[in-house]
Amino acid sequence: MKHSSVYDVIGIGLGPFNLGMAALLDPVEDVSALFFEKEEEFNWHPNMLIEGTTLQVPFFADLVSMADVRSEYSFLHYLQEHQRLYHFYFLEKFHIPRKEYNAYCRWVSGRLSSCRFGRTVTRVEVVEKDAGSVYEVGVLRGSSGVEEVYYAENVVLGIGTQPYIPPAFQEALGDTVFHTSEYLKKNLHPDQSIAVLGSGQSSAEVFLDLARSQQETGGRLQWFTRSNGFFPMEYSKLGLEYFSPDYIDFFYELPQEKKDALLKDQGLLYKGISAETIADIYDHLYERTIEGASPDIHLQAMTELTSIQWENGRWALNGVHRVKEDKVSAEADVVILGTGYQPAVPLFLQPLTDKILWDDQGRFQVEKTYELKTNLNTRGDLFVQNGELHSHGVGAPDLGLGAHRNAVIINRLAGREVYLVQAENVFQTFGASRQPEHSIIKK
Incomplete structure (x- = not known):
């Protein structure tokens, strides 16, 4: 079925970024828009909605507020609308529960x-229509x-990133070797020996959740990272200014x-x-070790596990200490990979x-x-959301x-200023002088 409009x-894709665009476009009557998502409903990292976890940004970083x-x-x-304003007022927290987000x-x-x-969405092509080149988008509805x-004259890619699985672990993926993004849908059993790899927020949240469960169920828990330590994210007020339009202006011109x-250097x-x-x-x-108690928990930094094999009914992990260069080995029934995410070029x-x-x-x-550079002779452009780390910065x-x-x-x-894009949002200067304000409107 072809729609003529x-x-x-x-x-394409309805994560927070494209959903935010849909919300900001809703009152803009002169821009017609459609957004497609393959999932049946919105769910943001549903298998990482661990009890007690929060966003790492203030609630102002919702879908729309920083623009309107x-x-x-x-x-x-x-x-x-949900009669929770006073509840939130008394909560007195900037970082809201991830479940509520x-x-x-x-x-x-x-x-x-x-x-x-x-x-x-199965394909995006360029076709001639109404005396001009536009994008033709093929879409399958359900099954x-x-x-x-x-x-459409323009297409916005909002499919985000995909879990990164190190090559050495790809063939082992399954019910007992999996990425943190699948954590809550896996059935973990009491008394299992579990190894968590990685030192980002997801790895830490999974480790803490497992450690709390282990207190009741038993089992062994290990946490490995190739980083030099289990370090905190930079969250000083001046450090946060790197997440600003001003820093984008500076970074893009490099x-x-x-x-x-x-x-x-900005990990x-x-x-x-x-x-x-x-x-x-x-x-x-600390509480688990009161009165000389010794929970079966092991944390080890500076260690890269580079191979995995099924031996004697469990996973054998081998690697190296990155500083001492000693060989390191471990065993586990379950291996959880907090190995981050990577950009993906969609098949469509x-x-x-x-x-x-x-x-x-x-790349x-x-x-x-945010338009992709192309050799296409179309009336509009292809835009990208969260695919420009290398060009626009952290x-x-x-x-x-x-x-x-x-x-x-x-x-x-729209070819006009629908939303104010404010310059000079920070106190520090990233370059030798303040970046000039550039026009961002194109008709």
């Missing part, structure tokens, strides 16, 4: 007619197998080799563990891959205003910059 924009605090889709409006996003998604769930065809070098800006989680872990371990872009410009590492080349995956990025893109789509 040409939308101004079609968004008056929006009816703000978190505060959600609280008001998910509930809030589900509430927003249910109020937006532009959001279509249970739709799998019907029948393709629906839609047209040569790519300098960008890549900077990113290697603790976005890859570490929250200080609160580290404190909870330490407090738990295959018809356009030879027209998209890639850098020398096979998208991205304009400052804030690319940060929820606090999602509304800013959406404001930039929406202003481009």
